[in-house]
Amino acid sequence: MSTPTYLIVGATLPTGERTDLVVQDDRLTRLAPGTDSASTRGATRIDADGLVALPGLVDLHTHLREPGFEQSETVLTGSRAAAAGGFTGVFAMANTLPVSDTAGVVEQVMALGDDAGYATVRPIGAVTVGLGGERLSEIGAMAHSRARVRVFSDDGKCVHDSLLMRRALEYVKTFDGVVAQHAQDPRLTENAQMNEGALSSELGLKGWPAVAEESIIARDVLLAEHVGARLHVCHVSTAGSVEVIRWAKSRGIVVTAEATPHHLLLTEDLVRSYDARFKVNPPLRRDEDVLALRRGLADGTIDIIATDHAPHPTESKESEWDAASFGMVGLESALSVAQTALVDTGLLGWNDIARVLSRTPAEIGRLAGHSHAFENGAPANFTLHDPSAASTFELDRLAGKSHNSPFLGRTLSGRVQHTFHHGYPTMIDTRVLDSDTVKASAALWKAGTPA
């Protein structure tokens, strides 16, 4: 065992307790404040007075775009954005090119993540070959690969064929996996541009009706019940969906659900600007949907927050609305948005935030040995967040390759100060460490890991 490398002084845990934290190798130990002793001499001190310590955040829904769309993001730049947001684990969606539907691709994505070192990158496997919605992909091969894939999703597209969805739920169960469904009836949303309502009719933008999400979720929870499989619902966006999931849970169906930060804060009214930064799928909804999602998180109907971080190059958003791409980047702003929408409003405490942004997503994705409750010997994946300051979210907060954030220019609460992954820092004093440093730290960590 080597000497401690970092001493975090006076941090506030999610439970509200104050403690010092010692980082030694890739583990955390707690130290009563003021008991600083010879054992921590030589460690770098970080003043965490007033900062909330959270287990490293885990995002179950990230688009890292590599391989295939490196003009938008790479595994390196996307995981750098993760570090800037306090994340130490990200699940990379399968809609790459080639699609992540074989063991080869998922192992490559994981290896790129391991090499970059900013976060633990776990690939998500496609449910169907090429996201085509016709034949199951090599789910077993991906599950048994070095990437040990446990989450399968055609995200971006819905597995809309009922029989195929049933088979997927059953087959994935074989490997203790979960199907993460992008719930969108394709026929009801052909060429859809925004939430369907009086506003879409006024603006002349084709509507994406709530029922197109709710009807798929209703079918899927019944299928999951029928075959005894677990189901995860991606980016729940409507009050009706929350109702359906609440009903399913009350019936004992094993379903989990996520909400994105943007659906917790923003509404369709922003589309009046025709500014394509606000174009996303599923679309921004009404006020009452936002409130229902927040309440769903508070009462446990919605299990987690996941970013659906979707980077796009500038030209994909600088156009007329119909021609623009769907999606928003979200890793860097997620925790500030969660604080603004949920903590400041009194709906969630920091322990709940640790649950919905770290522990439960890790559980759903079967990411073992990553999240924790700051018990002694816990893996040193954590972030230190300053909840006191509200600030305008500016371009310099974005650490990925793309700038399509809907929060630019908006006042958000709190700010991530430091992030540690496997015991080494990836962000210090709101500055993301450069990639060579992090890469070297990751290599050292790997060398010290027993094979």
Place this chain on the structure above:
Amino acid sequence: MRHLLSTKQLSRDEALQILDVAEDMATVNEREVKKLPALRGKTVVNLFFEDSTRTRISFEAAAKRLSADVINFSAKGSSVSKGESLKDTAQTLAAMGADGVVIRHHASGAPQVLAESGWIDAPIVNAGDGTHEHPTQALLDAFTIRRRLFGDTSRGRNLKGVSVVIVGDILHSRVARSNLWLLETLGAHVSFVAPATLIPFGASTWPATISYDLDTTLRETQPDVVMMLRIQSERMNAAFFPNAREYARIWGLDDARLATLRPDTMVMHPGPMNRGLEISAGAADSARSTVLEQVANGVSIRMAVLYLLMSGQS
């Protein structure tokens, strides 16, 4: 008023100003020399991403009668069809010194994006965007209604208490939307009549009476204006209604329905018409029809809009 993007955002004063200036333009159009020097030395670009000969030549005539130079930019066969972005097109026009841009685009909101982007610093006139708005059409319709009702005493008057029934494909119609907002602003009352499949979702919250039954609506409202909208053939393929015969029977303005109207009820159509489908030849050619007045008034309205947006700037 810096741009004309919609009628939704027009105040009553702004709308009346446009209508009144159009009255002045109409007198110019009745002269032997139909020309004013107001925009001499200025360049109007007609930027058309969607084919519309009628609207384009109406704007072209309006600009020329104000002595502006006109450049017609059609997206077909241009760099746009080779994938040039709206931004690059706009910046190109700005670099060429366009003083005003009239834009028709298949995407709703494209004129607003152009106006607010900073890519080009010229006044933007929306000549129809997607299924959003077509403000000059609504203005020329209101102008036509006002002239029929009040003749030479039109100036300064609003349309308080006037009853307008708009029939047809409301769902896809930017004309219906622009007319609704403008007519409401001017004090008129609007009814929409269509099969439920062609009524926009959420339109029950709009300031319009919604009906599926044309005969009942015509009988009960005895409207001042019946406006028929064009039914496009692709709507039939998308199963908004079973076929043209059924549509014409239930929602078409045929001779029998025409006969039930008051003698002074106006029959309007933004054109081009599908005779025999939404409107019979008898209705289209009757003395009640304002179709050709609408075309003539379109030039006056567009002159007024270009004049108001462009003559003030140096």
